[in-house]
Amino acid sequence: MSYDYDSLVSTAHSSNPDVFHPNIYNFKHSLGYDCKGKKNLCILDATHIGYIAGNYFISLNIKTNEKLYIRSMSGQGMSCLAMNLTHQNLAIGETGDMPNINIFNHTGGKDFKLVKQLHSGAIKTYRCMNFNLEGNLLASVGGNPDYMLTIWNWKEEIIMLRSKAFSQDVYRVSFSSELDGQLTTSGISHIKYVVNTKHFNIVNRFWKMASTFTGLKLQGEVGRFGKTEISDIDGYIELPDGKVLSGSEWGNMILWDGSLIKVEICRNDNKFCHNGKIMQILMDEGELITIGSDGYIKVWDFEKIDSADVSDGSSFFQMEPMNEMLVNKHAQIMTIEKSIDESSIWYAQDSNGGIWKLDLSFSFTSLAPEKMYSHHTGIVKGCSPSPSTYTVATIGEDGSLRVYDILNGSLIAETFSANKGTSVLWIEENSIFSENCIASGYSDGILRFFTLDIGKIDPNKRLSEHHTMKYALKLIHICKPHTSDIEYIATFSKKSNGKTYMVTSSKDKTIFLFEIAEKKLIPIGFINTESVVTFVDWKNDKILASCKDGRVLKIDDIKFSEIHIKDTFCIDKWCSKTVHTFTSIKSKVEHASLLEKKEKENLEQRKIKKKELQRKRDLGVEIEDEEIQSESESINEWREYIPAEPSSVLFGIWDSNSFDEGYYISMDKYDGGYLYKKSFNAQYNKKNLMNKNVYSGSEPIEIFQATNVSIS
Structure with missing residues (x-):
């Protein structure tokens, strides 16, 4: 049995379908990636990887870069995913009011069938999911406000067991591959074991599914940190004998025996295993691998860790990794997934906006890390289309300025700044410097101008060096009109003199005016606005400035011909201002x-x-008088x-x-x-x-x- 995906998927709505058909806009590309998600990468088959981007699950062909999009049912987003060991069943948790878990059968390539829908497992969102080793059970954990751990017989679409996992976010849930009925959850300040009864835990939480005289129940036991500092836990692995090895925020590994810490593992001379949080721990072909937010992947002697003990009163066990790899000094690896057809090739999710291809053979012939795809990290602060070509410029809080070809959805140029990007404008053709001029604003008040330079990049070089992009962004001009975030950039033409002007607004509560002359930008001065301006519009030589404090400012009668800059760039006295304050209605x-x-x-x-x-x-x-009297409907005060x-x-x-x-x-x-x-x-x-x-x-x-x- 399968569901009709097309009849269930969320669609657009129109207030007047006769005028605006709901399908007036067709979805073309998704250019993003929720790279900061705890586990947002899966291997679908030998040539396809998958990840979530907002309202879509994206199946990406790593050979051709072709994408297949699966839209959410709720229309409010997707939150987490899980793939079973055979790579045939994909579970996607959604966000919304009483969201579903949708399970797709994947037989390769573009073949996805919606086969199951799981209901009532969370109130608003799912945080993590995992299949058991046999693939017949699925564990899910909800987010705020319920944080419920649910064990599903997903093939029958029924809930087997439920219990509150914790009172804060849970990052990961997993079934033990060795001990039937045991689960582990971990997250903010906790890890917990579950054994099928009715409790949960805090650092690592350990659970078992236990048979009682009232039926099957979840029993949880919280890991106790004791003298060890309490830590959020992302990465852990259940060992064959029931012990659990977890990471920590400071970068060491913690070996748990039951709910107690047996030993904390560090490097020689009490150095941390990683210089940052351990995001993932896994076993591969007898080797224990840790993935750190410091960009390192390290291989450790499993037998040494499994038998680690201390007898001198110390709680630390010291050892060195057998092998290690620095993916990139700017990388923050969240998770890695092993390729199906190549034993030493892995794909990595980088929370700094990328997907990497890694060779973990640790030999002299190993390939260097290759950054296959690059994305914005965090909030995209601005987007501006080219006035003359099918390209669009975007700027992110991560400091990156990117240019995309919107016909094929490919990234064709990018550049980075140490400061946060805040605004961007693709300037009208031939208006300043170049027909491909892009103005970008930053959190330090600096305004930069770039042009697209064709032919500056060797397309035969490795993707890890520059992503085989067609263009380079060349910096051609820089100035600092503000002391804080540049919130908005716009250009306008003044009818009375035929000149073109640029306006920038900032968190420093000013707007700055420039004149755009041939091949140069002439600063005119700034106007104090007494509030942060979020948006600027221009009509008939009048500026309309929208403010964060609910005010709207009209600036007109700017006497450009009389402005004389001597001691200050402030031009308040050469213009008039009228203020409207919005009153909530x-x-x-x-x-x-x-x-x-x-x-x-x-x-x-x-x-x-x-x-x-x-x-x-x-x-x-006969009609009584009371029936004739009209009844007045009272409305609450x-x-x-x-x-x-x-x-x-x-x-x-x-x-x-x-x-x-x-x-x-x-x-x-x-x-x-x-x-x-x-x-x-x-x-x-x-x-x-x-x-x-x-x-x-x-x-x-x-x-x-x-x-x-x-x-x-």
Whole structure:
């Protein structure tokens, strides 16, 4: 039996399908990767790897770079995955309200069939999952708020056992390959063994599935750190005799015997095994391998660790690794997965935005680490399409500026900065320096300009050196107009003089103006805004600045010809400023909508009652006075709500069809879900005083199915 994936997958919705068909936009590419997920990489077959990116599971052909996308059922994202040992069954945990676990049968290539759906295992999201050795059971752990450990007979789609795993995030769950019915969980400040009864644990948690006179239950025992510092635990492995070897935040290994620490393993002279958290521990062909956030992969003598003991009163056992490899000094490896067809080849998930191909043969002929794919790490702060080609520039909080070919979804250029990237703009063709000029802003207030240089990279060089990209980003200009994050970059043309200007806004509560002349950028000066400006629009020589404190600023009458810079770049005295402060009206709007809905319901009830009374009259039934009296519907006492902290203005744009200085703004937090139309024109506002749809000078425009969603 299998499910019809196409009928279950989440799709777009339209408020008016006759005007905007739900499929007016077709999904083309996903350029991201949730590289910071605890385990977001799996091997599908000899030529395909898989990972999650937001709302999609991506099957990537490592030979051709072709991608297959599987969209979530909830439409709210995917959170974790698990693959069984035969690489035939893939489980994907989702995010949303009472999300499902979807299990796909994979027989190779593009062949995925949705065969099972598991319900009611978590309230909001799943944090981790794992199949047992035989592949007939699946263990899952939910995230906040429930943190429930669930054992599934997934083929029958039924829950066998449930218990609360812990009170905080669990990073990993696994079945013992040697001891039937034993599980282990680990995560924030804990590890726990489970044995089928009713408890869980904190550093490593150890569980067993036990038969009792009331049935099968989960019994958990928490690992006790004792004198050892409490640690979050990511990586661990169950040893054949039941002991558990775990990592630690500081980089040493901890050997657990039951719920107690037997010994802590470090290197000679009390050096840490890794200079950072141990993310994964595994066994491969008799060798014990540790993966660290320091970018190192190390191989250890398993027999030495298994028999490790101390007799001198010390709790530390010292030893050195047999082999080690530094993947890259900037790499932070989260997990590695072994290739199916090549015994020494592994693929690694790098939380610094990459997927690596590694040769762990540790021989003289071993291949150097190869970075196969590069992605943003963390938040993508800006995105700007080329005005003339099918390319797009993105900038990330990781300091990387990237250019993608959006026709085939490939990365064609990238450059890195030590500071966080905050904004980007692909400038209009021939307006400054070059037709391929990209302006990028950073957290230190620096503004950089790059051009795409073709032919500067040798396409025959290794991917690990520059990812075989077609272009190089060449730095052509740099300046520092601000002292903090550059929030926004825009260019505008001034009708009165035909010149083009660039505006940047910053967390330093200023906006800076430049004139874009032929082959050069001329600084004009800055205007104090008294608040952080998040967005800038320009119309008829007027600037509309949206602010984080709920204000909207109109800047006009800029006397460019009179500006004279001497002691300061401040040009406040050569312009005028008008401020609007947004007053929250959302509770009024929603209350009015409720009243209108209630009135319609009462009207329908009165019509029904009138028909009923007429029917009784026609039948000659005596009607009592109480039935004739209309029943008044009471509505609970209502009080207007205004947030204590003003919502931010995410963006504001001039109304292009308005001659009365009208504009639209979108608000953050509580006031999200609407566009609000306002105006700087006093006469326009006066006319709208009697308009029942205008509240405190704002006319709300509800966004379809986005009542509590901020529109950005």
